[in-house]
Amino acid sequence: MQFSINRDVFLKALGNANGIIEKKTTFPILSNILLEAKDSKLKISATDLDIIYFEEMDLQELQKEGSTTTSSSILYDILRKLHQNSKVELSLQSSNKLKLISENSKFNLLCLPPDNFPLSEENISQKKFEVLPNKLLKLLNKTKISISNDETRHYLNGVYLHKTTLENKSFLCGVATDSHRLSSSSLEIDSGIDIEPIILPKKTIFQLISLLEQTVSPIKISNNKSKIKFEMDKSVLISKVIDGRFPDYSKVIPKENNKILQIKLNELKNSIERVTSVSSDRKEGLKMAISKNAVHLSVNNPISGEGIENINAKFNSDDLSISFNSRYLTDISSQIENESIVIYLKDAGSPALISDFSDKNSFHVVMPMKI
Secondary structure (H helix, E strand, C coil): CEEEEEHHHHHHHHHHHHCCCCCCCCCHHHHEEEEEEECCEEEEEEECCCEEEEEEEECCEEEECEEEEEEHHHHHHHHHHCCCCCEEEEEEEECCEEEEEECCEEEEEEEECHHHCCCCCCCCCCCCEEECHHHHHHHHHHHHCCCCCCHHHHHHCEEEEEEEEECCEEEEEEEEECCCEEEEEEEEECCCCCCCCEEEEHHHHHHHHHHHCCCCCCEEEEECCCEEEEECCCEEEEEECCCCCCCCHHHHCCCCCCEEEEEEHHHHHHHHHHHHHHCCCCCCEEEEEECCCEEEEEEEECCCEEEEEEEECEECCCCEEEEEEHHHHHHHHCCCCCCEEEEEECCCCCCEEEECCCCCCEEEEECCCCC
């Protein structure tokens, strides 16, 4: 194997793949990236046995076809430190040595045979459907904030993707919950599209978000009960899904919250940021004393002090006091697109429904705190 490639092209692809590779693994081959040079292209593959990632890029020159595997982190670190747009030449010297030359730099990297690289069958028989990357990105960003980190309930460690129907329209719906808050977002799809309901793992979600941010062409999606496949312009991401049953989330969506609180989004975000300054972890309980035209925000930390602020608001009911985890409100506020945030309340002990007038297909549910 012998080829030359643009450093920036190689670095970007390797950066995408690097997020999948586990830094600490008992299988040395899993720390490596598979390089395959063929037909004037370089194909790189990375896997952690749960996720597989492929990306193809054009070579400047291909002298000899071939394949090998070498440490992904070391190769990435070298490329990162080379000059921008420099030419990188790689040649396989033996089964366990890869030579890299760029300008005045020369490296000999250790290799492992490509035959040992684990690549599972990627065929998914389900028919593909397409979605726009910006719409899928929005769905994932709006739901990821509520993914649970509780390993004992593994079925909550991801986003539940499923097809829903409302008013004769079909949607790809994403839902995540950690049992204290819930986030849901949907994008419209063709009614003829079939998708198996699956739970997409957290690691896959963050990897996919990174890829979607770089993509403008439609994404092809296909899945079965155990795997889901995302095909982009020059790359493919295949992931196992979480084996488990997602709870019936419809039961926790409030139906009778008719007390409506409306606040300017930036005012609420900035006020929360200021009053939580007295809290070391910024997760302190935020008390909200709500009246017709204002909200009195306060955070009280027994060790570091108290933060208090009043902001203007509109409320259609009698005075109400309620408390929330301040971090939850901050996370939700970061995903609201409208200039105002609308919170539907029932009483101090019932979950609140938060909606976004600029995005009718998304909402959040938050449990209040007892302080």
